[in-house]
Amino acid sequence: MTGFILILISAFFFPGVILRAKSIASGRKGPGIFQPVKEIGVLLRKGSVFSNATGVIFQIAPAISLASVICAMAVIPFANQNALISFEGDFVFFSYLLAFGKFFAIIAALDTGSSFEGMGANREAFFSMLVEPAFFILLATFAMFTGCTSFSDIFSHFFVTGNHYVLIYSIIGFYLFIQIAMIENSRLPVDDPKTHLELTMIHEVMILDNSGFDKALIHMGSYLKFSIYGALMYNVIVPAGWNVFLQVSLFMAVQIIFAMIIGLIESFRARNKMNLNPKFILTLSSIGLIAFLIILILTDKLI
Amino acid sequence: MMNAVLFLIILTLTFLVFFVPKAYKYQYTLLLLMGAIALSSVWCFKVLSGSCQVLDIHLELPAFGNSLILIIDKLSAFFIVVVNITVFVGLLYAKGYLKPYQQTKNSLSFSIHFLSYLWLYLSMIMVVMIRDGLTFLIVWELMALSSFLLVIFEAEDRTILKTGINYLIQMHVGMFFILIAFLMVGKATGEMSFDALGLYFSNHSDFLLFILFFIGFGIKAGFIPLHTWLPEAHPAAPSHVSGVMSGVMIKMGIYGILRVLISVQNDLLLIGITILVISLMSGILGVMMAIVQHDLKRLLAYHSIENIGIIGIGIGLGVIGLATNDTTLSLLGFSGGLLHVLNHSLFKSLLFFNAGSVYHAIHTRNIEQMGGLIKKMPYTAILFLIGSLAICGLPPFNGFISEYLIYIGMFKSLSVTNLYQSIIILGSIVGLSLIGGLAIFCFTKAFGIVFLGEPRSEKAKTAKEVSRDMIIPQYITIAFIVIIGLASVLFVKPVFNIISQTFSLPDITNVTNAFVSNLVQISLLCGIFVITVVALLVYRHYHLKSRKVSYGPTWGCGYTAGTSKQEYTATSYAYNYNHIAKPVLQTKKIMKDIREDEIFPDERTFKSHSDDIFKKLFIDKPVDWISDLLKKIAVMQTGQIQHYILYAFVYLLLVFLLTYFNII
Numbered sequence: 025m026t027g028f029i030l031i032l033i034s035a036f037f038f039p040g041v042i043l044r045a046k047s048i049a050s051g052r053k054g055p056g057i058f059q060p061v062k063e064i065g066v067l068l069r070k071g072s073v074f075s076n077a078t079g080v081i082f083q084i085a086p087a088i089s090l091a092s093v094i095c096a097m098a099v100i101p102f103a104n105q106n107a108l109i110s111f112e113g114d115f116v117f118f119s120y121l122l123a124f125g126k127f128f129a130i131i132a133a134l135d136t137g138s139s140f141e142g143m144g145a146n147r148e149a150f151f152s153m154l155v156e157p158a159f160f161i162l163l164a165t166f167a168m169f170t171g172c173t174s175f176s177d178i179f180s181h182f183f184v185t186g187n188h189y190v191l192i193y194s195i196i197g198f199y200l201f202i203q204i205a206m207i208e209n210s211r212l213p214v215d216d217p218k219t220h221l222e223l224t225m226i227h228e229v230m231i232l233d234n235s236g237f238d239k240a241l242i243h244m245g246s247y248l249k250f251s252i253y254g255a256l257m258y259n260v261i262v263p264a265g266w267n268v269f270l271q272v273s274l275f276m277a278v279q280i281i282f283a284m285i286i287g288l289i290e291s292f293r294a295r296n297k298m299n300l301n302p303k304f305i306l307t308l309s310s311i312g313l314i315a316f317l318i319i320l321i322l323t324d325k326l327i
Numbered sequence: 328m329m330n331a332v333l334f335l336i337i338l339t340l341t342f343l344v345f346f347v348p349k350a351y352k353y354q355y356t357l358l359l360l361m362g363a364i365a366l367s368s369v370w371c372f373k374v375l376s377g378s379c380q381v382l383d384i385h386l387e388l389p390a391f392g393n394s395l396i397l398i399i400d401k402l403s404a405f406f407i408v409v410v411n412i413t414v415f416v417g418l419l420y421a422k423g424y425l426k427p428y429q430q431t432k433n434s435l436s437f438s439i440h441f442l443s444y445l446w447l448y449l450s451m452i453m454v455v456m457i458r459d460g461l462t463f464l465i466v467w468e469l470m471a472l473s474s475f476l477l478v479i480f481e482a483e484d485r486t487i488l489k490t491g492i493n494y495l496i497q498m499h500v501g502m503f504f505i506l507i508a509f510l511m512v513g514k515a516t517g518e519m520s521f522d523a524l525g526l527y528f529s530n531h532s533d534f535l536l537f538i539l540f541f542i543g544f545g546i547k548a549g550f551i552p553l554h555t556w557l558p559e560a561h562p563a564a565p566s567h568v569s570g571v572m573s574g575v576m577i578k579m580g581i582y583g584i585l586r587v588l589i590s591v592q593n594d595l596l597l598i599g600i601t602i603l604v605i606s607l608m609s610g611i612l613g614v615m616m617a618i619v620q621h622d623l624k625r626l627l628a629y630h631s632i633e634n635i636g637i638i639g640i641g642i643g644l645g646v647i648g649l650a651t652n653d654t655t656l657s658l659l660g661f662s663g664g665l666l667h668v669l670n671h672s673l674f675k676s677l678l679f680f681n682a683g684s685v686y687h688a689i690h691t692r693n694i695e696q697m698g699g700l701i702k703k704m705p706y707t708a709i710l711f712l713i714g715s716l717a718i719c720g721l722p723p724f725n726g727f728i729s730e731y732l733i734y735i736g737m738f739k740s741l742s743v744t745n746l747y748q749s750i751i752i753l754g755s756i757v758g759l760s761l762i763g764g765l766a767i768f769c770f771t772k773a774f775g776i777v778f779l780g781e782p783r784s785e786k787a788k789t790a791k792e793v794s795r796d797m798i799i800p801q802y803i804t805i806a807f808i809v810i811i812g813l814a815s816v817l818f819v820k821p822v823f824n825i826i827s828q829t830f831s832l833p834d835i836t837n838v839t840n841a842f843v844s845n846l847v848q849i850s851l852l853c854g855i856f857v858i859t860v861v862a863l864l865v866y867r868h869y870h871l872k873s874r875k876v877s878y879g880p881t882w883g884c885g886y887t888a889g890t891s892k893q894e895y896t897a898t899s900y901a902y903n904y905n906h907i908a909k910p911v912l913q914t915k916k917i918m919k920d921i922r923e924d925e926i927f928p929d930e931r932t933f934k935s936h937s938d939d940i941f942k943k944l945f946i947d948k949p950v951d952w953i954s955d956l957l958k959k960i961a962v963m964q965t966g967q968i969q970h971y972i973l974y975a976f977v978y979l980l981l982v983f984l985l986t987y988f989n990i991i
Binding site: 072074087116121140145150153157163164168232233 | 719
């Protein structure tokens with residue numbers, strides 16, 4: 025339960041911190057930390073414009089996407105406390121439930137009949153397909169290392185093995201989660217949310233026709249996804265046994281650092297050329313394989 | 328005794344379909360089918376409920392030397408249940424589908440069609456009940472013949488007839504392999520039956536015989552590279568037939584493989600790895616080829632290959648589990664595979680039926696000419712959507728449950744296995760997750776291009792929803808899909824039971840109990856998910872009521888005057904994917920470049936086409952080679968009787984000489 029609430033709380037300031045980091049890096053004063061949340065409030069108060077081409081799919085998709093994110097959140101643990109719902113293989117459920125939301129986001133984009141949105145939909149489907157193996161390799165190595173098969177068990181057994189080399193591994197896990205989060209949320213270097221040209225967008229171009237309430241739901245889903253991945257990262261670098269208050273403050277610190285990393289990457293890096301993205305994403309899988317190799321050594325299977 | 332008589336009566340009554348008036352043939356067929364289904368369901372119930380372990384039914388037929396015995400154990404019962412559901416829904420759906428053919432087809436072709444349908448059903452249930460090798464081959468052959476007759480229903484079209492013959496030949500190649508395998512068993516043990524396999528395996532090498540069986544059954548199931556008949560035959564057949572063929576008939580190959588595996592004792596690891604590798608290849612390549620198809624039914628046919636791959640992954644892992652005494656892995660692997668047999672039969676038949684409805688409405692299977700159909704055919708669209716979500720393995724639908732079983736089996740055994748198995752299992756995890764991602768890519772494309780956006784052709788603009796006869800039967804399938812997804816425990820427990828008895832696994836109560844709690848949690852979370860969605864939608868409804876809602880054109884970046892030809896197409900959707908999948912797919916673009924001196928370019932066409940490299944390699948090339956050879960031999964066919972007499976004389980002389988020198 026704590027995890028669930030902490031993720032909700034950190035989602036409030038997460039996008040603001042990214043914005044703030046970006047504006048400071050570019051020498052601007054920038055908006056307040058809660059500006060994105062206020063913008064959601066504005067969207068909620070607004071009316072909606074729908075395209076004539078769209079139908080029922082377009083109407084229900086944002087709600088389904090958000091619901092999938094909220095339910096996926098329920099399996100994320102925090103420190104020693106179990107997740108709201110925890111069972112063997114809950115990460116498979118996690119990944120497939122998020123895919124369910126994404127499925128609807130993609131077909132909603134196709135529902136508008138716009139070529140721009142078709143393009144975005146196609147890229148989203150394509151890139152998230154490529155990132156799937158990386159996530160599963162990472163989780164497989166976790167499962168192999170700890171002998172557990174649920175998020176809660178894996179993270180509570182992670183540092184218990186007493187093997188100090190696990191630190192190398194948690195750094196790889198941290199790195200992979202950052203990259204997966206960036207791709208899943210369509211941020212740099214795969215996609216630039218601030219680009220001005222439809223032809224080069226991925227996520228933004230998919231939601232061109234959404235407005236008002238639906239757009240607010242989409243933003244909420246995206247912010248929540250960020251803090252979900254933040255929570256996963258936190259779990260791989262902080263041992264579960266520590267004091268609760270320390271844990272909570274560390275959790276917030278990790279979320280803020282994660283947001284700042286994103287902001288800094290977006291300030292100092294250019295977006296990949298679109299057709300280099302597959303290579304970039306597949307690199308993550310190969311890093312995952314290196315992690316697998318490390319685990320083979322750590323568990324004395326190799327050598 | 329009673330059972331046998333009833334069964335024989337149904338068998339004989341099927342032939343009377345020829346004498347029933349054309350208008351009542353459908354009703355007669357339905358009645359007979361319902362009778363047969365009721366009878367076989369009673370048998371299954373007896374076996375599955377545990378009131379008897381194995382049900383023997385002696386059909387006292389003198390022609391078979393009184394040896395025709397139907398034996399129903401739990402595995403057979405499971406397959407009969409799977410067959411029953413889909414065949415029943417298929418026939419209900421056929422009522423609406425066949426209506427337009429009432430005028431164009433004569434009474435005889437209807438009789439043949441319905442007779443074949445009934446016999447396809449009867450032969451399928453007999454395949455899973457018969458253990459004797461020779462009788463098994465006879466019903467196996469009946470299954471191939473009846474499905475062949477069903478495929479060529481529209482044989483006026485020469486290409487369909489050609490496809491049908493291609494199918495028939497490939498089925499016989501498969502049967503040939505099974506025949507050889509049975510002959511080997513017969514020669515070694517003196518008995519040609521599945522029961523003698525155990526005896527054979529106990530003192531012979533297992534691998535060779537298993538491979539023979541695997542090729543024979545694998546052609547039916549459609550493992551790559553044995554799949555080439557599948558993408559041809561399914562589009563050619565009427566939709567209710569392709570639904571049944573893809574949903575259940577190809578599963579007979581899976582049944583055969585499982586039946587052989589029961590007896591295998593040695594070489595288990597090698598066999599398991601072989602199955603796993605072939606299945607992974609089928610799964611990944613199947614869906615990769617599916618993505619680039621433009622023909623909706625062909626796309627679905629390639630997806631069958633993918634799903635056979637998933638089933639095979641489960642079975643392969645199960646065998647590896649048997650080899651390493653890892654009960655959890657074999658239980659979860661086999662159960663995942665077996666449950667996926669049921670799941671795939673549900674959603675794939677559903678998808679084929681709806682592809683049929685689309686064909687019915689706009690008379691084309693080309694995806695590029697569809698679009699916007701959700702507004703014209705809302706029921707078909709929603710049914711297709713549920714099928715798509717289920718086939719992608721997304722919760723809360725049934726596909727997720729079977730894939731979850733396989734996943735969890737793999738994850739659980741990762742930490743206990745040794746180096747090589749860890750690598751194999753990690754490979755399968757990556758493969759399965761890739762298949763999942765590709766399937767989502769494929770079905771967002773299929774659903775999005777077919778049903779969403781603006782219509783891409785005149786035909787799609789004027790489409791009308793199909794009649795209720797074609798929609799209502801599918802609710803049965805939908806009900807199963809949703810129930811398996813939400814109340815998975817009800818189905819997984821019996822499947823565990825079937826597997827543990829069939830493969831005589833040691834005590835599994837611990838695993839089952841632990842697993843039931845997992846499944847309950849999944850159901851709970853799925854329930855929460857559904858409730859969240861509903862709550863959000865209800866809130867949204869009231870929220871929008873109090874706000875200003877207006878409608879306008881889609882955002883066109885300042886240019887909204889385009890036609891629907893400028894929409895994203897299936898080809899453009901798959902463009903970037905095509906780019907990295909080129910080595911496998913060999914997509915060809917057929918177009919003419921604009922030359923430099925062409926100031927006013929004339930009309931241009933663009934066509935893209937991707938070949939099935941396996942078809943090229945394993946079917947087309949050998950066939951070309953053989954027909955070239957035969958053409959050369961045809962020189963001898965002079966048409967002059969003197970020459971033929973000379974040939975006969977030379978032949979006799981040859982035989983005489985060879986005998987004289989004791990060579991033959």
